[in-house]
Amino acid sequence: MNDSELDAVYTRLCKTMTQLGADKSPLFLARFALLAIGQIGDPVTVERMVDDAAAGLAE
Template sequence: MTDAELDAVYTRLCKTMTELGEASAPLFLARFALLAIEKIGDADVSLGLVDAARDGAGE
């Protein structure tokens, strides 16, 4: 994925959360995460991503 593609995906993600509203954002992110985990198809990779996201959440 190029930087431009990554930016486009991230922008769509943010705009979608804004459209859905703050109350619906956690459910949307949970559903997105489950779909992404299924698509990744590798538990070790997925667990590593969960840990990386947790470690970066306090920044």
């Protein structure tokens, strides 16, 4: 995926969350994550991505 495609996909993700509303965004992100995990299909990669996503967010 090139930078332009990444930007387009991220923009669609953000617009979808805006359309769903703040109350449904966490559920949407959880469902999206489960679908992405299934598509990735590699537990080691997914675990690394979870760690990377959480880095710097914990207090």
